[in-house]
Amino acid sequence: MRMSLVGALVFGVFLCAAEGALAGTDTTVTPPSHHPCLMLTPEGVATLRSNLGRAPLFDSVLEEAKANLEKALKEAPDVPVPKDASGPTQQRHSRNAGEMRVAGFLYQVTGDSRYATFVKERLELYASLYPSLGVHPASKDNSPGRLFWQPLNEANWLVDVSLAYDCIYDTLLPKERERYESNIFIPMVQFISEVHGKEFNIMHNHATWFVAAVGMAGYVMGDANIVKKALYGSKMDGKAGFFRQMEQLFSPDGYYCEGPYYARYALMPFFVFADVIENNQPELKVFERHGQILKKSLYALLQQTDPGGKFFPLNDAMKEMSMRNNSVIFPVNQTFVRYGNDPTLLSVAQTQGKVSLDPSGQAVAMALEASPHPPPFPYASVEYCDGPEGKSGGIGILRSGSGNDQSVAVMKYSSLGMGHGHYDKLALEYFDQGRELLTDYGSARFVNVEPKYGGRYLPENNSFAKQTIAHNTVTVDERSHYFAKYATALPLYSERGFFDAQDSEFQIMSATDTTAVPGVAMRRTVAMVCDKALDHPVLLDVFSLTSEKEHRYDYPFHFMGQFIQCNVKLSPHLAERHPLGTQDGYQHLWVEAEGQAEGSLSFTWLEGQRYYTITAAADPGTMVFLTRIGANDPEFNLRPEPALILRKQAGNHVFASAIEPHGLFDGDREYTCGSDSMIRNVSVIAASKEGTVVRITGEGKLDWTLMIANDPGVGIQHTVHANHESYTWTGNAKLLKK
């Protein structure tokens, strides 16, 4: 089931009641002096027309839209009585809305009256149908739609149809406008903003669609009250509504609370409605609000992609999803025109291969034509805080290299991320060669694939994908963080430690959590180190656990690739296999082999053109498991991916590892070299209240000492004593290379 402007539906639970009013309510909306007035204006149309043929990328999108609509023009209007939730009637109404929007746009650009007639014919039919509708027959929950099974789709529809109506407004007789407004727009606005007033006023991406739809209907009808409700909430007090959402759903630096996969979906209504507001009430300075939060949100979203443009699969996320998704194109184009024509966004547009069908899309295409070799998007090491105040943890991204040859490490220490959040505090993801190397499973779902549970989230999303063991972080006593309880996890978050990316040879980030496991404090520090003795950047990972009681700590590496070698003698389960455990995701992991470490563990796999070796501090008390996803999966919904798991029974414990890319494997040439790692040993020298000291040694006299302070802060001196030696450093961390 697809939305026209949208891409895909979101099934989300929400929360986060509106608090406090920041925006004034003292502005006024006057009936528009002209139409179109939403995303198009008379000046915008004039510019569009005068630049036709000058912006090939835009022109091709326009031609494609014309060709698609030409087919629709040949069909009789079809406005069926709603029946199904994802079947033909739902799809039909969704398609009608999209086609009407495009037809309206084409009418403005070409003046061809066939397009206006196309929109009008359908408005007529909806004006007859809509008043006759009760609750949608396929609605399932206590929040039913009328034209669609859920009101979100109703809002999506209203956004599109308001745009279409706006474009042909001047071709209609007053009595026709009156008929459409009183039979479609006003009742639908009431339905969304009053019948569903509770959802309308919450802080959630669904509500952003709600306010955008209502506000756009308000502007096109010139109804100041409706617009005010959209901007400031039902009570018009600023405690809800669009401006409040701009403050609540993003952190001050633009991180969207659900993570990038859903941010991609949520940004669309923000940018669409902001465009409309700016065209109608420029005095509200929507694009300047909250410290230019819309700009920040777009850049934050783009930073949360791997070199191939795919979003980091934090929380519920489909791994195929990338910045090429339709819902990212318009925000990129808007950001380009609203915030000073940043040329690096043009290279994003090149990756997208498309522009939006509006003046900003044409502007981007014109700019690309003028500068066909724009500078690359400035991927950087960056930390984002989470929460409306920026005080609910965050995520850290370390990067080294450029283009596809970019190493990227991502650590998640944010809040849960609402209903699509996973229980994975301090989880690590790692990308190299434009590939996932240490992976987050993402969500267990085949979006829109009917035979796979109707395209909804699969049962294994809860039983596996959300559980802690599905992530590269420590599971304690085989139980997920917060015992995977939503209500427990929702208000809690990890704490930012430090994030130092100034030194490109030694970038480091650190975070802590004391909320996820009762009685266990966790601190993870991840460094990205470049060294001339090594061909590629190396990750150092130090995961400290402290607890008064003894626990079973499982520290997994969900690696992507083919096993090459391991220095631990592993007992393979050759002819009979069993799961690793019985609950919290463990029931889905086959044990392929197990063994016991005898000192520093070395584990090598091959992926793409490189080898990767994990060298981990370990002692004979450390159990080692090789697992593969797939047990207790009756419908074969899961991907059979492997993991290496280190298990240690302890109270206080430090897992310390180096993750090293090395060598070259070229299948075309059948050439390979460097299949052995340079790093050979990692050991924990000390772990005191003051800090942690880890030693990394290897070939070519490689001898590093990594010192990490527990209490971060600039200029503070730390000393740790161990083995008759003292280790002294100043500040958060130090890497001493001998």
Place this chain on the structure above:
Amino acid sequence: MRMSLVGALVFGVFLCAAEGALAGTDTTVTPPSHHPCLMLTPEGVATLRSNLGRAPLFDSVLEEAKANLEKALKEAPDVPVPKDASGPTQQRHSRNAGEMRVAGFLYQVTGDSRYATFVKERLELYASLYPSLGVHPASKDNSPGRLFWQPLNEANWLVDVSLAYDCIYDTLLPKERERYESNIFIPMVQFISEVHGKEFNIMHNHATWFVAAVGMAGYVMGDANIVKKALYGSKMDGKAGFFRQMEQLFSPDGYYCEGPYYARYALMPFFVFADVIENNQPELKVFERHGQILKKSLYALLQQTDPGGKFFPLNDAMKEMSMRNNSVIFPVNQTFVRYGNDPTLLSVAQTQGKVSLDPSGQAVAMALEASPHPPPFPYASVEYCDGPEGKSGGIGILRSGSGNDQSVAVMKYSSLGMGHGHYDKLALEYFDQGRELLTDYGSARFVNVEPKYGGRYLPENNSFAKQTIAHNTVTVDERSHYFAKYATALPLYSERGFFDAQDSEFQIMSATDTTAVPGVAMRRTVAMVCDKALDHPVLLDVFSLTSEKEHRYDYPFHFMGQFIQCNVKLSPHLAERHPLGTQDGYQHLWVEAEGQAEGSLSFTWLEGQRYYTITAAADPGTMVFLTRIGANDPEFNLRPEPALILRKQAGNHVFASAIEPHGLFDGDREYTCGSDSMIRNVSVIAASKEGTVVRITGEGKLDWTLMIANDPGVGIQHTVHANHESYTWTGNAKLLKK
């Protein structure tokens, strides 16, 4: 371990003694009137020089060669005493040879005496070293090398160094030449052609390197006897030697007996030595010989690639290997210049992204510069016969569509393919979207990856990859074809049936085998059908088995992708898994689920942007297994790939299936449609001595009847009676669409 000119080593077992003499021995070789005389000639050098700067692709290869050699020029010569088989001394000698070859070439092109000195310094050292060498210390078998562990590498070295010597010949004093020839070239020729005379005279790709090396040394020294041995065998009677190899190792239409992966390696010495012969004895018309067999072999090799240029993984094959491999570049360039400048080869060169460092490489680059948009390589449906006489079965390739959107079906009914052959008579491979959909495992090996069994073939290559169950063909009674016995399988082959690709809507191929399983006759017929009711071509597969006794027939589909749905109620093995069997590869297959069919089976998976459904005739007596590779694999050498297996206990039986690509899955857009197949039922109507009749029905009144004759032949009428109906057709096969 790598060869300079070569790419990779071949470890092959082999025989096939030379028989009969076809080539005359009445030609004479006179000492060359000039140097260089091998791959370069004075005219060739003049052309090369005059065209410098005009062929960017060649110029970039030249610049890269110069840059690489510049580093080597700064190093002192290193000619160590041989010690290891794949370690530093082996690599050093191999690298020396490659660098000397390039230096010689650069001397001719630039006239820079540093290059000539580079070659000379190393010849001096080899002239001291070589006479002192006995048997190589790391030689393992009864065919030891001297400078390298096996004589094949010695031949590779001699090819390169002969070329280098040729290029600087004119800069040397007679006494220097005498020293090099008597200490290096003559003893090495003797070693290869006399000490290893048996291998020199066999029909095998190693021997092609042997004769090329010896012949090139002979030409450069102007020694007619040596050249004659290379061309006509040690006895100079034409029963062995290069010309005999041209006749014996290829079928009359150019299929190389080991399959494309090894053909890629074998073609190199053929084309190198042919180039040298043509430059020295054009009267031998080497490129015209045996019906232009070299041209045919190159085109046959290119036809055996998927749309991405990867070779069909028949027999022992690495899946990464493609037409981009270095050893294919020179043959493509030579074919272009020697056989009339076929412009479609230029698009192959574009795919390769490189040209060879010789006049033909420059010619291709010049042509590409003149025609930067050459026509695509003419991929076609084509059958190749196997065996020197073309009477040892063959392979069939059906194609539909173009570019990446090309459906390709490959059936193997050839001879074994020598020591690298797999036991997989009538095996099927299927490609679509530029991907493997029904896959041959290829070989179990990580070429040159030291930690993986020294980069050699892994034990699982024998225990799994070569076994019948690893392929898409029928295994009888859980035993591989020929019981996987090399000596049994070697002389035997399947029989071609018919191959009709005239009708692009209904292409069909058929073959039989009575040699692989005692008492069981097999016939497989594969059709590729296009129909306007279907978005993509469909494969129809009819596999008939006849036997007086009852057997267990296993008919597998090794599919690539993610399971979506199956209409058979499968009992999954949720928390305990066991292998499917105990031998012949079965011990490596975990059973994930099993069930019993209840009529036509439907099985759908997702790969790339499409769904694929197998609809197979089945009855309640048909067992269904879902398996995954990985059991009894103590070193995790195998890839965990899935298969669907249909099992039937019967004497005579027909497995009939339709394999249908359908729908669209677009992860970027989160859009999908068509997850259900159009074909819904396949049933076997009749299987008589006359032929087989299969009915295929589906949505939209799709109703096809496929009739296949057992005795192929044009114009013959066939009638089969079943269920009170008679089915009549003329010729090999007919598809009746109602």
